[in-house]
Amino acid sequence: MSKKLIVGNWKMNPVSFEKAKKILAPVAKKAGEFKQVDVVICPPNLYLLEMKKLAGRKVMLGGQDCHYESEGAFTGFTSPAGLRDLGAGYVILGHSERRRAGPPASDGCIRASETDEEINKKVKIALKLGLKVILCVGEESFDEGGSYLRVIQDQLVKALSGVPKKDLENLVVAHEPVWAIGANAKGSDTPENFAHNKLFIRKVLNDFMAKGLAKEAPVLYGGSVNAKNAESFLKEGGADGLLVGRESLIPENFLKIISIANA
Ligand code: PGA
DSSP: OOOOOEEEEEEOOOOOOOHHHHHHHHHHHTTTTTTTEEEEEEEGGHHHHHHHSTTTTTTTEEEEEOOSSSSSOTTTTOOHHHHHHEEEEEEEEEEEHHHSSSSSOTSSSSOOOOOOOHHHHHHHHHHTOOOOOEEOOOSSOOOTTTTHHHHHHHHHHHHHOOOOOOGGGGGEEEEEEEESTTOSSOOOOHHHHHHHHHHHHHHHHTTTTTTTGGGOEEEESSSSSSTOOOOOHHHOOOSSEEEEEEGGGGGHHHHHHHHHHHH
16 A cells, blocks of 8 residues: 655745744654655745754755746746755645635735646746646635536646656645635535545546556545545545645644545
């Protein structure tokens, strides 16, 4: 049985490195006990270098995004090569909070409005540089008829178009239904839905990957994961891991999720 992958996406939290250390330290201390789990934390890029020193061998680090060029005149962006140089082994790409287009969302925040084309270029360079990519896909709303699957398919096809087959061994897909993410989520997804979505995602991946690889491709669930629902998504849903937002900022809760995945 392959290890479960538990990823903490800290987003733009916490507000200081002192606070980041307090979240990381208990996780780094205990993570080594969980042999069946790979743990990745994606902090704000600002903290990566210092966190690398404290993360120990068990906790791996990832970026939350990167540019599609390694270097150049791109003010304010993050180089994928720079991420790797700071010790990140992973990068999250295509998160819904970066994809979201249009006017400011109801919380007043302006999102990054990333296009599928940009995500595709980012996926290509990150994989080429040897980073593992956690590619997020997810629909804005759910419908019983399953037309939301078209959204997932479209995002996957566009993100993976032209990516060399050999690089896709380092691809992880995270299904994050946008309607189930965050404190203002409209609803919660079910393990039954996830099981179905995972099969669908692997079916789409099959067109891109080398023969036989898609059925091994890790597919994570993300969207309001906590210690109460983690087990059902892993067991009944068959998730290969979890992408955890808010709960990854509370070390006790994140460790609980890791220990559930380990069991
Ligand atoms: P959440 O966030 O766990 O706080 O819902 C998940 C994510 O956006 O990756």
